[in-house]
Amino acid sequence: MKCLLSREECQALMDRVYLALDGALSGEEEKAVFCEVEKYPCCVEKIEIEKKYRSILIDACRCKSVPDALIQSIKKQVSGLMDGNSF
Amino acid sequence: MSKKGRYSPELKDKIFHEEFMPHIDALYNFAYHLTYDEENANDLVQETYMKAFRFIDSYDAGTNAKAWLFKILKNAFINEYRKKSKKPTKVDYEDFIGYQDNEENSRVEYVDLRHEIFSGMIGDEVTKALNSLPVDFRTVILLCDVENFSYEEIAKITDIPIGTVRSRLHRARNMLKEKLKSYAKTMGYQ
Numbered sequence: 001m002k003c004l005l006s007r008e009e010c011q012a013l014m015d016r017v018y019l020a021l022d023g024a025l026s027g028e029e030e031k032a033v034f035c036e037v038e039k040y041p042c043c044v045e046k047i048e049i050e051k052k053y054r055s056i057l058i059d060a061c062r063c064k065s066v067p068d069a070l071i072q073s074i075k076k077q078v079s080g081l082m083d084g085n086s087f
Numbered sequence: 088m089s090k091k092g093r094y095s096p097e098l099k100d101k102i103f104h105e106e107f108m109p110h111i112d113a114l115y116n117f118a119y120h121l122t123y124d125e126e127n128a129n130d131l132v133q134e135t136y137m138k139a140f141r142f143i144d145s146y147d148a149g150t151n152a153k154a155w156l157f158k159i160l161k162n163a164f165i166n167e168y169r170k171k172s173k174k175p176t177k178v179d180y181e182d183f184i185g186y187q188d189n190e191e192n193s194r195v196e197y198v199d200l201r202h203e204i205f206s207g208m209i210g211d212e213v214t215k216a217l218n219s220l221p222v223d224f225r226t227v228i229l230l231c232d233v234e235n236f237s238y239e240e241i242a243k244i245t246d247i248p249i250g251t252v253r254s255r256l257h258r259a260r261n262m263l264k265e266k267l268k269s270y271a272k273t274m275g276y277q
Binding site for chain 1: 108112119120133200232
């Protein structure tokens with residue numbers, strides 16, 4: 001899908017989109033960015049792909065469950081420190 | 088500034104279990120993706136919590152425990168990495184700051200992905216691509232895209248300016264996406 005914006009305009013818009021996706025904009029600013037994006041279908045598609053990519057990344061990176069033995073070991077050590085009144 | 092004796096033992100216990108322990112899963116996953124080794128991740132998380140408890144008086148109860156813990160873990164990782172480096176006098180530019188991190192470099196275009204890339208890709212392939220990135224690039228992606236820290240929080244955790252966080256994120260994302268694209272091409276997903 002050919003972008004209706006020039007390369008520079010598209011990059012500038014995507015800069016703001018990424019700031020919005022990263023939570024770096026205020027609510028008002030975020031709303032304005034996504035309203036702007038709605039005018040350009042190719043940019044809307046890019047955002048959908050970006051959201052899908054991030055969702056896959058999160059699922060892939062949050063795959064490990066902390067071993068229960070580690071949790072117990074930490075709690076035991078802290079409990080030992082508390083009982084020892086080292087602080 | 089020393090704040091020793093700030094909390095009673097009961098309050099320390101409460102802070103530890105109610106504010107620190109809930110983040111153990113996130114910390115463990117972060118440690119795993121830094122070290123790519125379960126045993127090292129275990130050690131790193133254990134060390135993080137012991138340090139957190141030892142220095143609990145310097146933590147402001149009810150504030151950002153997650154960011155505080157991640158900073159401890161990141162520093163522990165850096166110290167451990169440097170210790171284990173076979174040539175401590177030689178900087179490994181592949182893993183550390185061998186790139187010109189400044190806002191000017193963020194004017195590189197975005198790498199575009201396509202829907203087809205994800206059609207056959209599985210989690211292992213994504214983590215493989217992520218783990219092949221230099222550690223500083225991997226770190227900002229994990230902190231921002233996975234753990235949703237703000238730029239300010241990432242700057243504090245990693246001790247780099249916010250401008251550098253943004254430019255490094257931009258480069259890291261492009262690098263990761265290029266790896267995913269070339270992997271997808273190899274596997275015939277696009």
